[in-house]
Amino acid sequence: MDLLASQLINGLHVGSIYALIALGYTMVYGIIKLINFAHGDIIMVGAYTAVITLVSLNWSPVAALIAAIVVCVLLGLTIERVAYKPLRSSPRISSLITAIGVSMLLQNAALLLFGAQPRPFPIVLKVEPLRFGGLQISFITLLTLGVTALLMIGLQTFVHNSKPGKAMRAASEDYATAQLMGINVNNIISLTFAIGSALAAIGAYLYVMAYPAVSPTMGSLPGLKAFIAAVLGGIGIIPGAMLGAFVLGIAESLAKAYISSQMSDAVVYFILILVLLFKPTGLMGKPSGEKV
Amino acid sequence: MNKKTKSITLNILGILVLYAALSTLIGSGAINNYLSNILITICITIIMTASLNVTTGLLGQLALGHAGFMAIGAYVSALLTKSLSISFGLSLPLSLMLGGLAAAMCGLLIGIPALRLEGDYLAIITLGFGEIIRVIIENLSITGGARGLTRITRLSRAFSQDRTLSMVIAFTLVFFITVLIISSIFTLGRSRHGRAIISIRENAIAAEATGIPTTRYKLLAFVFAAFYAGIAGGLFAHQISIIDAKMFGFNKSIEYLVMVVLGGMGSITGSVVASIVLVALPEVLRGMEEYRLLIYSFLLILMMLFRPSGLLGTREFSMLAAWEAMERFCSRVFKRKDTPTRMPFQPRYDIWEDKPVLETRDLGIDFGGLKAAEGINIHLSDNEIVGMIGPNGAGKTTVFNLLTGVYAPTRGEIMLLGKSIHGRAPHQITHDGIARTFQNIRLFNSMSALDNVKVAFHSRMRYSPLSGILRNASCLSEERGIDIRARELLRVFQMESDADTIAGSLPYGRQRKLEICRALASNPKVLLLDEPAAGMNPSETAELMQTIKLIRDRFSVAILLIEHDMKLVMGICERIYVLNYGRIIAHGSPEEIRSNPEVIAAYLGQPQSVQEAAHAES
Numbered sequence: 001m002d003l004l005a006s007q008l009i010n011g012l013h014v015g016s017i018y019a020l021i022a023l024g025y026t027m028v029y030g031i032i033k034l035i036n037f038a039h040g041d042i043i044m045v046g047a048y049t050a051v052i053t054l055v056s057l058n059w060s061p062v063a064a065l066i067a068a069i070v071v072c073v074l075l076g077l078t079i080e081r082v083a084y085k086p087l088r089s090s091p092r093i094s095s096l097i098t099a100i101g102v103s104m105l106l107q108n109a110a111l112l113l114f115g116a117q118p119r120p121f122p123i124v125l126k127v128e129p130l131r132f133g134g135l136q137i138s139f140i141t142l143l144t145l146g147v148t149a150l151l152m153i154g155l156q157t158f159v160h161n162s163k164p165g166k167a168m169r170a171a172s173e174d175y176a177t178a179q180l181m182g183i184n185v186n187n188i189i190s191l192t193f194a195i196g197s198a199l200a201a202i203g204a205y206l207y208v209m210a211y212p213a214v215s216p217t218m219g220s221l222p223g224l225k226a227f228i229a230a231v232l233g234g235i236g237i238i239p240g241a242m243l244g245a246f247v248l249g250i251a252e253s254l255a256k257a258y259i260s261s262q263m264s265d266a267v268v269y270f271i272l273i274l275v276l277l278f279k280p281t282g283l284m285g286k287p288s289g290e291k292v
Numbered sequence: 293m294n295k296k297t298k299s300i301t302l303n304i305l306g307i308l309v310l311y312a313a314l315s316t317l318i319g320s321g322a323i324n325n326y327l328s329n330i331l332i333t334i335c336i337t338i339i340m341t342a343s344l345n346v347t348t349g350l351l352g353q354l355a356l357g358h359a360g361f362m363a364i365g366a367y368v369s370a371l372l373t374k375s376l377s378i379s380f381g382l383s384l385p386l387s388l389m390l391g392g393l394a395a396a397m398c399g400l401l402i403g404i405p406a407l408r409l410e411g412d413y414l415a416i417i418t419l420g421f422g423e424i425i426r427v428i429i430e431n432l433s434i435t436g437g438a439r440g441l442t443r444i445t446r447l448s449r450a451f452s453q454d455r456t457l458s459m460v461i462a463f464t465l466v467f468f469i470t471v472l473i474i475s476s477i478f479t480l481g482r483s484r485h486g487r488a489i490i491s492i493r494e495n496a497i498a499a500e501a502t503g504i505p506t507t508r509y510k511l512l513a514f515v516f517a518a519f520y521a522g523i524a525g526g527l528f529a530h531q532i533s534i535i536d537a538k539m540f541g542f543n544k545s546i547e548y549l550v551m552v553v554l555g556g557m558g559s560i561t562g563s564v565v566a567s568i569v570l571v572a573l574p575e576v577l578r579g580m581e582e583y584r585l586l587i588y589s590f591l592l593i594l595m596m597l598f599r600p601s602g603l604l605g606t607r608e609f610s611m612l613a614a615w616e617a618m619e620r621f622c623s624r625v626f627k628r629k630d631t632p633t634r635m636p637f638q639p640r641y642d643i644w645e646d647k648p649v650l651e652t653r654d655l656g657i658d659f660g661g662l663k664a665a666e667g668i669n670i671h672l673s674d675n676e677i678v679g680m681i682g683p684n685g686a687g688k689t690t691v692f693n694l695l696t697g698v699y700a701p702t703r704g705e706i707m708l709l710g711k712s713i714h715g716r717a718p719h720q721i722t723h724d725g726i727a728r729t730f731q732n733i734r735l736f737n738s739m740s741a742l743d744n745v746k747v748a749f750h751s752r753m754r755y756s757p758l759s760g761i762l763r764n765a766s767c768l769s770e771e772r773g774i775d776i777r778a779r780e781l782l783r784v785f786q787m788e789s790d791a792d793t794i795a796g797s798l799p800y801g802r803q804r805k806l807e808i809c810r811a812l813a814s815n816p817k818v819l820l821l822d823e824p825a826a827g828m829n830p831s832e833t834a835e836l837m838q839t840i841k842l843i844r845d846r847f848s849v850a851i852l853l854i855e856h857d858m859k860l861v862m863g864i865c866e867r868i869y870v871l872n873y874g875r876i877i878a879h880g881s882p883e884e885i886r887s888n889p890e891v892i893a894a895y896l897g898q899p900q901s902v903q904e905a906a907h908a909e910s
Binding site for chain 2: 035091093094097098100101104105108111112224228231235263265266273280281
């Protein structure tokens, strides 16, 4: 029973991090229909920024977090302007390949700058784990869950109640019509990349607090998982990404505990395939078909 | 020697000279062991890239798990050559074949569920399957788990004690396997099966309506690509002698995808060029080891920004020409009899006198709570031209979609030539005898006009994919037959001069005509025209009226047409159905319809109710 409970909590912990990253994928996809493969590497850049400011520059943990957010947002905006914007009217596969190119570029630039050797992430929070009966929950887990919950509520409020949020939803519903309604779609897309990158930076920070190793390819795997989470929930749908991420996180940690830790990835992909087969547009997606 | 024969000869000579040059250089030691291995890697990469191009370029479906099939081929063939106690010269071809077949089997198993999805979702599901294959291989004991398989017989050492000689043999083997595979992709691409696959990329809905069993062809392309990836995997395993599952991960699939896109999606020669360049480039950059991948990724981005269609776009160097020449040469040498031209066009219908060819009984469909069509009872007799009119949103196109199987009816039945077509797929219904055109033209835009028409002959051709690859007698005679038929059909519409024009670049009126032409090529008994005159000027419309009459007389079909142009409808239709709010509100001759008060009300509003309202006010 305790094993189950602690695995569920573990699942929520990873799920939260996936959710923060998945939001970036899903929001961008919602508007420009691009699978932004470089998003995973934004995590890596955020983690390096944090580790450098913390260790080499001796900044406080909060300042390091802010630095990570700023760097990631600037990077996200630059990538969008330089690499994706010129391709907005070309076939979608071209921008997909460009995204793959950007991802490779970031990884190799990091490899050149920092080397392949993973850097340890320092302990920024030293708090005893909390105990509930036989159950032990680390403070980092609680912090992650809390931060994620707050950010999601914030994002939902922003998207539903603010003017730019409404513009964002309009652009993702119908890109061309949104322009005709006087929405500056370019700014909205930039805003989307900025928010996605900021969330990824926070996700990166929380990720390295739990798994304290920073390396050039560290973003690939959580990036891929978060992307799968976004698809699982219904890509383009913000609450879908959150749901998908939690389902994925929990499935993964249960599979690790009860099946085998090597096979847990296979389980994740298997769930993805099952969901896509029975509900092709994801858990929260609406059916779509071409009109004849 | 004419121009064509010249270019063909040059092509074959090119391949042979290339082979002779490379093998001599390897034999003389001028190309050392290391460089020879790069040459073999290039060949294997070419197979992988070209086969992925079948799924991604020809079929138009993004697949992200191609390396998974390579892994299956690699493991199956490596395990076979390790365990079989026959000479390597025998066990290698056998194991390559079985490796390919194993990959094809997996392609089939994965494809059946996955190909129900499209676009990004298909991409993601193939990614998932590719990764599952990798994880499973990593966790099985027979595959050596995470450590992988070691001590697989090396191609470069297996054939002879003499290292150089063995390398020459290995290179010869890989080179000609590659040439064979590439030629087969070319010939398949030019066969009826290739046309079917490309038509799905161009417009899946139109392909189905033209009689292409789209699901089956998606699967065929997918399995075909998997088979070749399996063979490439087998060669790869025997080239490097140690394999582990990590070599075949997501990144590997992406690497091949990048090559496909850089070469140009749909251009097989583009894939060949891109494979050569991208395998060689990192070697050229080897001097700047550290910056190698950085430069590589940078070039990739630049390439996409400035030339997003890839090196060659969808263009090809002429390789089929080479194949044809080889054939002609062979037939001259072996004195093969000239094959007869077989015509596929035979009337399949009995004379259907007075009974209706098409009849619906209480046909209806609901979308959620909305009754989009209800109680539709229509009938068409042989050689009749019938109109269907009604205000926008009346459900006219919905009726067409029901008749062609795009929608399954909620209620009622459709009888074609006295038989119910309930539960038939759209391509089967086309085969049964109903053809249609679309309200917004759906042509196979980047295919030639002639090929658009040829696609519609598909269901009446018989030759198999294998004869398509080999271009044997049955393939050639049928192809020649439909070439004649398709050109005849174009001539009826005065479009023979457009035969080689790309459909998408034809002027609007001719595109409409071509669509009708394509519909007729499937030899229908009933032709459905959805707003054929939309967007036409009065003189074009007048011409169209003549064409429609001509079609009826010449092809003896019953025509049901949706149209808003009243001059056309009243001018050529013998009977007219009027739809409003999903129901038939009137039916009769043009004169009856013109004076029917309900019809006038539906188009112009309710004069009575206005009067009544005025009356009530006073």
